Amino acid sequence: xxxxxxxxxxxxxxxxxxxxxxxxxxxxxxxxxxxxxxxxxxxxxxxxxxxxxxxxxxxxxxxxxxxxxxxxxxxxxxxxxxxxxxxxxxxxxxxxxxxxxxxxxxxxxxxxxxxxxxxxxxxxxxxxxxxxxxxxxxxxxxxxxxxxxxxxxxxxxxxxxxxxxxxxxxxxxxxxxxxxxxxxxxxxxxxxxxxxxxxxxxxxxxxxxxxxxxxxxxxxxxxxxxxxxxxxxxxxxxxxxxxxxxxxxxxxxxxxxxxxxxxxxxxxxxxxxxxxxxxxxxxxxxxxxxxxxxxxxxxxxxxxxxxxxxxxxxxxxxxxxxxxxxxxxxxxxxxxxxxxxxxxxxxxxxxxxxxxxxxxxxxxxxxxxxxxxxxxxxxxxxxxxxxxxxxxxxxxxxxxxxxxxxxxxxxxxxxxxxxxxxxxxxxxxxxxxxxxxxxxxxxxxxxxxxxxxxxxxxxxxxxxxxxxxxxxxxxxxxxxxxxx
Amino acid sequence: xxxxxxxxxxxxxxxxxxxxxxxxxxxxxxxxxxxxxxxxxxxxxxxxxxxxxxxxxxxxxxxxxxxxxxxxxxxxxxxxxxxxxxxxxxxxxxxxxxxxxxxxxxxxxxxxxxxxxxxxxxxxxxxxxxxxxxxxxxxxxxxxxxxxxxxxxxxxxxxxxxxxxxxxxxxxxxxxxxxxxxxxxxxxxxxxxxxxxxxxxxxxxxxxxxxxxxxxxxxxxxxxxxxxxxxxxxxxxxxxxxxxxxxxxxxxxxxxxxxxxxxxxxxxxxxxxxxxxxxxxx
Numbered sequence: 001x002x003x004x005x006x007x008x009x010x011x012x013x014x015x016x017x018x019x020x021x022x023x024x025x026x027x028x029x030x031x032x033x034x035x036x037x038x039x040x041x042x043x044x045x046x047x048x049x050x051x052x053x054x055x056x057x058x059x060x061x062x063x064x065x066x067x068x069x070x071x072x073x074x075x076x077x078x079x080x081x082x083x084x085x086x087x088x089x090x091x092x093x094x095x096x097x098x099x100x101x102x103x104x105x106x107x108x109x110x111x112x113x114x115x116x117x118x119x120x121x122x123x124x125x126x127x128x129x130x131x132x133x134x135x136x137x138x139x140x141x142x143x144x145x146x147x148x149x150x151x152x153x154x155x156x157x158x159x160x161x162x163x164x165x166x167x168x169x170x171x172x173x174x175x176x177x178x179x180x181x182x183x184x185x186x187x188x189x190x191x192x193x194x195x196x197x198x199x200x201x202x203x204x205x206x207x208x209x210x211x212x213x214x215x216x217x218x219x220x221x222x223x224x225x226x227x228x229x230x231x232x233x234x235x236x237x238x239x240x241x242x243x244x245x246x247x248x249x250x251x252x253x254x255x256x257x258x259x260x261x262x263x264x265x266x267x268x269x270x271x272x273x274x275x276x277x278x279x280x281x282x283x284x285x286x287x288x289x290x291x292x293x294x295x296x297x298x299x300x301x302x303x304x305x306x307x308x309x310x311x312x313x314x315x316x317x318x319x320x321x322x323x324x325x326x327x328x329x330x331x332x333x334x335x336x337x338x339x340x341x342x343x344x345x346x347x348x349x350x351x352x353x354x355x356x357x358x359x360x361x362x363x364x365x366x367x368x369x370x371x372x373x374x375x376x377x378x379x380x381x382x383x384x385x386x387x388x389x390x391x392x393x394x395x396x397x398x399x400x401x402x403x404x405x406x407x408x409x410x411x412x413x414x415x416x417x418x419x420x421x422x423x424x425x426x427x428x429x430x431x432x433x434x435x436x437x438x439x440x441x442x443x444x445x446x447x448x449x450x451x452x453x454x455x456x457x458x459x460x461x462x463x464x465x466x467x468x469x470x471x472x473x474x475x476x477x478x479x480x481x482x483x484x
Numbered sequence: 485x486x487x488x489x490x491x492x493x494x495x496x497x498x499x500x501x502x503x504x505x506x507x508x509x510x511x512x513x514x515x516x517x518x519x520x521x522x523x524x525x526x527x528x529x530x531x532x533x534x535x536x537x538x539x540x541x542x543x544x545x546x547x548x549x550x551x552x553x554x555x556x557x558x559x560x561x562x563x564x565x566x567x568x569x570x571x572x573x574x575x576x577x578x579x580x581x582x583x584x585x586x587x588x589x590x591x592x593x594x595x596x597x598x599x600x601x602x603x604x605x606x607x608x609x610x611x612x613x614x615x616x617x618x619x620x621x622x623x624x625x626x627x628x629x630x631x632x633x634x635x636x637x638x639x640x641x642x643x644x645x646x647x648x649x650x651x652x653x654x655x656x657x658x659x660x661x662x663x664x665x666x667x668x669x670x671x672x673x674x675x676x677x678x679x680x681x682x683x684x685x686x687x688x689x690x691x692x693x694x695x696x697x698x699x700x701x702x703x704x705x706x707x708x709x710x711x712x713x714x715x716x717x718x719x720x721x722x723x724x725x726x727x728x729x730x731x732x733x734x735x736x737x738x739x740x741x742x743x744x745x746x747x748x749x750x751x752x753x754x755x756x757x758x759x760x761x762x763x764x765x766x
Contacts, residue, residue, distance in 0.1 A: 002606070004603055004606060005603060005604055005606070007603075008600055008603030008604065009604075011598075011600075012589065012592065012596070012600050013593055014588060015591075015596055016592060019591045019592065019632065020591050074631040087681070125524045193651075238711060275721065279647060305752055314588030315585060315586075315587055315588070315589075315590070316583040316584070316585035316586070317587045317588070317589060319550075319555055319587065320581060320583055320587045320648075321604065322554075323554070323555055323579070323581040323583075323658075324554040324576055324577075324581070324601070324604045325574075325576045325604065325605060326578040327573060443762065478579055483554070483556060483557045483571075484556060484557065
């Protein structure tokens with residue numbers, strides 16, 4: 001194999017691509033459009049979901065008894081404001097309103113443009129429930145004997161001090177006991193009456209220590225989310241945003257009011273997220289951009305090689321090369337070198353776009369991981385370019401070549417694990433995933449850029465791609481050597 | 485690999501006639517299915533000769549050339565070029581080939597095309613420029629050096645294709661229809677150039693279906709149904725046929741063959757199409 005011929009051949013391919021403005025545009029613009037379109041829309045982080053916040057919450061007071069009688073600390077707070085602050089303004093586009101029913105009506109209207117997806121409702125007793133809860137907790141923690149409790153005018157039962165007397169119903173913890181005593185058992189609790197609560201007027205409801213909202217009497221104050229669940233993506237996002245806000249608000253309340261700090265509820269079981277890699281803040285696009293780089297590479301090299309070779313055969317230039325001292329290996333390697341340059345240029349364009357538009361994450365050391373990424377892309381590109389040469393034998397013209405898209409390109413993009421995890425692909429299709437070279441390339445590129453893994457962890461992927469490349473390279477050379 | 489691209493041309497007056505044979509085929513046969521595109525062809529072309537392979541479409545001219553270059557497998561018989569049994573990659577640097585299709589890269593400039601083939605045949609880098617200028621002058625494309633090949637007219641592209649085949653100054657040239665679509669004036673130039681090259685000791689085998697044109701050749705082989713039916717210098721052919729023009733001579737020899745043709749040959753001739761005969765066109 002002579003270097004001079006190989007390089008001359010590479011130069012020729014590059015010149016040809018440069019002169020062919022349309023193809024040149026395809027190479028650079030196709031991945032750009034893909035990353036922009038996919039990056040903004042496809043199944044990723046939902047953004048700007050219109051929701052209405054109806055916040056009727058009112059100031060409430062937490063009372064914390066001191067060591068001696070009359071020695072009280074009071075903390076005024078509006079818990080709803082903490083929730084309001086805790087809602088993620090990136091994912092939710094929040095409007096506030098006082099009109100609960102009107103807002104609900106908006107959720108029901110089906111509009112494509114500026115649609116309201118959910119109403120988040122905080123009732124006016126929202127903070128009161130929270131305040132009472134803390135007060136209760138404080139009482140039971142501070143006052144540990146019945147005499148002290150009674151002396152302060154509180155009520156001692158169940159082994160702790162309570163601000164209110166227990167209702168008769170509260171005494172029964174078993175449904176059978178509850179029913180035997182003539183009370184009603186529902187919602188896992190014994191109630192004085194089954195039907196009365198429904199019949200109560202708002203005043204009656206609140207007089208009995210319940211909470212009136214949503215035109216009914218409720219046991220406690222809740223956040224109500226009235227939501228159009230037709231889009232599971234949006235539903236998940238809204239519910240998660242509210243849950244996050246709740247957790248954040250609680251932490252905030254205890255952090256801002258040192259007097260409450262000692263009553264912060266410590267759950268017996270705590271979930272601690274311990275990431276194997278530094279991927280805590282990874283967004284969809286961060287993991288997706290490396291995939292797009294590999295996929296664009298595959299698409300461009302495969303398609304353009306097929307087209308170039310069909311042209312080469314149609315024009316007779318291939319025959320001319322075969323009748324020259326140039327060997328098949330020189331032709332194939334020359335092509336491969338040219339497409340390596342193309343792939344690096346393409347990957348760079350994608351990388352710059354992804355960094356500029358989406359500020360994607362690249363694990364440090366950035367330079368090293370970009371180098372690894374390029375290495376894998378080049379391996380994949382060269383392999384697919386050889387595959388393109390092989391495929392070109394199966395197509396007589398460009399029209400027939402287009403038919404390879406559903407055959408090669410679609411399975412690759414759908415089964416490679418870029419869009420759907422391989423685990424979620426049906427069992428019988430999974431072997432296909434594992435013979436698609438793109439699978440190994442995307443995994444490697446993601447591991448490098450997102451997980452920050454080095455070459456030592458990626459050698460299996462490397463071996464898989466090298467095997468693919470060698471097989472395809474030999475195949476392409478043998479195919480070109482074939483004579484009728 | 486032997487690089488004899490630029491050895492001094494062989495003189496015409498070689499003593500050993502067998503050594504002097506540059507292209508030799510013996511019992512060359514190529515079948516496509518039931519069709520015998522080339523049917524027992526024996527050729528002997530000496531060094532420094534301008535040999536014209538003549539015949540109607542689909543008579544096996546192109547198939548013969550493609551077998552000689554190793555582009556097609558040989559069904560039976562053998563071909564030797566420069567004393568080497570084909571196919572052999574090692575000898576390709578000494579051979580020039582111009583395919584029948586206008587095989588140039590249309591998205592490259594005229595210059596890029598010539599440069600590419602210069603590299604492919606490893607023309608010494610310091611000679612590339614001079615060679616390119618000579619050839620552009622010969623094929624009258626000097627002013628189009630930086631034009632896209634695809635923007636040229638058909639005839640111009642064809643001339644570029646010819647120039648590409650001659651870039652490395654090969655000892656032997658296979659030119660498949662080199663004068664198709666070329667203006668009469670330039671065509672005359674080309675023929676003179678071919679003759680000059682042969683005087684320098686190069687060997688050229690070309691095909692044409694402009695029968696009159698082949699008077700420029702040293703030797704003409706008339707092909708019909710995959711066989712040489714007559715081979716001689718153009719003048720001798722006309723004498724033998726007793727005709728005024730080569731065209732008439734060709735018709736004369738064709739008739740002679742038709743009479744002597746065996747009946748079963750007729751059947752295969754019926755099924756012959758352009759495509760079957762190995763891509764012959766026009």
